[in-house]
Each structure stands twice: as structure tokens, then as C-alpha cells.
Amino acid sequence: MQRYSFLRHVGHALRGHRHWQPAWQTAEPKKQYDVVIIGGGGHGLATAYYLATRYGIKNVAVLEKGYIGGGNTGRNTQVVRSNYFFPESAAFFDHSLTLFETLSKELNFNLMFSQCGHIVLAHSEHELEQQRRTVNSIRLNGVDAEHLSPQQLKKRVPLLNLDARFPVLGGFVQPRGGCIRHDALVWGLARAADSAGVDIIQNCEVTGLQLQGDKVVGVDTSLGGIAADRAAIAVAGHTSELARMAGFRVPITSMALQALVTEPVKPIISTMVISPTIHMYISQTDHGEVLLGAGADVYNSYAQRGGIPAIEETVAAALELFPSLSRLRLMRQWSGTTDITPDTTPIMGKTPVQNLYLSGGWGTGGFKAIPAGGDTMAYTIANDESHPLIAKFGLERFTIGALIDEGAASGVSH
């Protein structure tokens, strides 16, 4: 791997930027791998990266049916936070945030991590009370969170309309929360994994699993069969399809979640703002576009195409809280196929098939989890035993009734 540095950049600039090496190689599939990872999103790439760098397993392939990052990891609204209600969620997501804090340096790739703060609004007395409880739990979990009065909110977000139809009565902030450039995370992980020896194989769709008894021994792909000692599923919205190939059922529904951006303007919003009540969240990207996250369409979908009603609701909510945006034009709108679980907690760990592992159920909030998801998955694959941080995220929680209902507890899903 050619390291990126100031001096190297100057050198290349003087030669007209014509001699940069590709950030990762185009690999042909080998006949056999120690570990095959299905899905080249953030979770698949991070798992491969940590397997090769932390757990000493380098004969690894990532198989991606399209291009890496073409799934939800390249389509999300980049919210990164760890302000979760339940201790097991907070421990996991804070591990992720902590890894993010040093990941740009580790990957030698600028992830444009901005810890600009993550603000959640409250619109009623009941919600304020609930937020007090949530903030207490977050702080007991050892994570940073502070209440904000309407005046403090106005100071941080001057454009916010406090007298909206559902007036803003307060909120709370996680100061360490913020956003990361999502494509940069994909490219940074791919480059580092490639240089650690991982084969990244694009345009390679897994069409079946080769099973011997109750054990996986390889995968069938659009480029032919590949033998594998172990395999991991990291395909987000396609988890049910892969589980069907493996012969087990999962509590997942695939739904279209969409986002929209306006034309770019000068900096006007310097933080992430979320309103769970009227389902709207907003931030401004580094290129100046105002980025709006919408709610999911209400029905099952693999279309990667969002419906008009969700756009209408989101825009109406955004304009109520930020009336000054009304003259901006929407530039683009897109959607991803999210893998929603009944309790909005991911499903990670072993599966009913031996040597087959699952990292799924990331739903509408798995971007922020990518470093921790990759690290704990790599550990789980290397040791054939769930990493302690994900021990409660297994598929069996639905049978023993040990759901971790973060959706109901904190009501924030991104």
C-alpha cells in the first residue's frame, strides 16, 4: 500500500496526479479461502480488515454482487453516535465510536470524521421526562449526554423554529456524536484490507451455499464455486435471501429507507438534529447540501427506490422546524434496502449452520456500528465463539425472549 502523506501528495501534484496507484487491486477469485465474506458493504469489509490485521487470518475474500459500498453503506445519512439506552447496546456502539476516533489514522485515510454533536429534540412534557430518563441511562452507561434548554438549542442551531406546530421544549446532545463521510469509510477499509492480503471481488453474486451435512464448505457464485472453511453473511437487506439458501429463517423485514439532499448552500447547520416525534433528521454535508433523512416506506421492498409519501412527510416536518429552507430545491433522492428486526437490535454471531456466521439486522442504524461490527465479527469467526460485546445479539434471543428493544426504549433509529 502506498501511504498517503503531505509530501507524497505534493510529489503527485507536481506530476499532475497521473501516477497514483489504485487504492485496491481487482482480484480474481481463488479456488479456496479460509474465510469467505458475502457482501462488500461496510460490515463485510470491516470484518475482512480486522480478520487480516487483528486476528491473523489473511486468506480471506469479500464477495460483492455489485460494487463495494453500493448498498446501504454508500446510501446512508452518516449519523454516528453511541447514546443508547440499554447497557449492551451502549457498550457495543461506544466501542464503535471509540474505534472511529482513531480509525482515520489507523487506515491512513481521511474519513472526515466530524464530532459535531448529535441533538435529539423533545416536543412535549412527556417526551422531556422520557428524555431525562434516557439521558440518565446513557450517562450510567458511561456515555456522554447533556440536556439542552430551548435557549441552548437556539444557540447551537440558530435556524431552528422553537414555535413549531409541535413546539420544541428541549432536547439533549451527545457531544461526541457526529458524522463520517460514508464513501471514505468504504474506500479506506477496502484499501487497508487489500493491503493486508484480502481479495476484494466485485461483480460476484453469491447464488447458493455449499453445505455438507449441517456445515458450510463453500459458496456458489456468478463466477463459479469457491471453497471456504468458514463463511459470513453481511448482506443487509438481502439477509433473508441468504438465510433461505442456508436453510434457516430470520426475523427480518426488508424495507426501503430513503434520504434527500437540497442544492448546496453556505454553512447554516453545524450539527446533527433529530426529531423522533415528527420523524425528521437533518444535517449539512461538507459540500453544503442540506441532508434530510426520511422514514421508511411501510411495506416490504427490495426496490432501492423510495415512495413519494415518505418524502412528503419528511419535507413537511423539516420545513416546520426549519422554515427558512423552504426556498431550497431538492437535488437528489435515493433509497436503500434496510434489514429491520423486531427490536431494532442487530443479529450477530453463529447460525444454525456450522462455520456460517451472520452480521445482519443492521436496519436503519448500522453505519455507525461498522468498526465494532467488523471487530467483533472477526473475533467471532476466528474463535467460533461470539465476542463478549455481541453475546446478547444472537439469533437465539428471539426464542428465549431476551429482546433488546432499543427502538421502543430510545425511539431514535439512525
Place this chain on the structure above:
Amino acid sequence: MLQIPCPYCGTRDEAEFHFGGEAHITRPGPEVSDEEWSDYLFNRENPKGTHFERWCHNFGCGQWFNVARDTVTHEIDAVYRMGERKPTPENVLTENKRRLA
């Protein structure tokens, strides 16, 4: 915006309807194992392709009915009343023609 043909009122906008998830799930008896109970409660087919699902015409006649819809194209292939026979994948399209005729 989906255009959903309610079997009682005719075709209306998606906004008038409430989605009720997968259709044809039957609740097992109380004597079943934890595995079967959790399968009933939580596991779903979630196919990429034809999905059999329930909708309620909330802001219309208020009736529940079944729909066979493609989850990739969002095309509605069949609409049929509660208690009616589930169309097989082969006959959803002909069912559809019959219904919408």
C-alpha cells in the same frame, strides 16, 4: 405511490391504507415449543419477489384483504379477500386479470 385495488372500493392511493405484514400466518396452539412460538411471532418470509401480505383500507371501507405484490417492482399481481384461496405463484397473474377485469 402505490395504487392499491381495494376489493370493496376500487383503486385508491397507498396513503388510504395500512400495511399489515405477511399474510397467511396461523397461530400455533399453546402447547408448542419455544422455537415454534418464536418462529410464529418473529420469523418472516421476506422474499425478493412475490410477497403475500395484508392491507387494511383504513381511510375507506375499513376492510382487511390480501395482496400478492412483487417486492422488487412493487407491482400488485393479485388482490383477494380474507378467507379466499391463496393464489399460487404460477396463477397470481391470471388471478390478477380476473380480479381487475
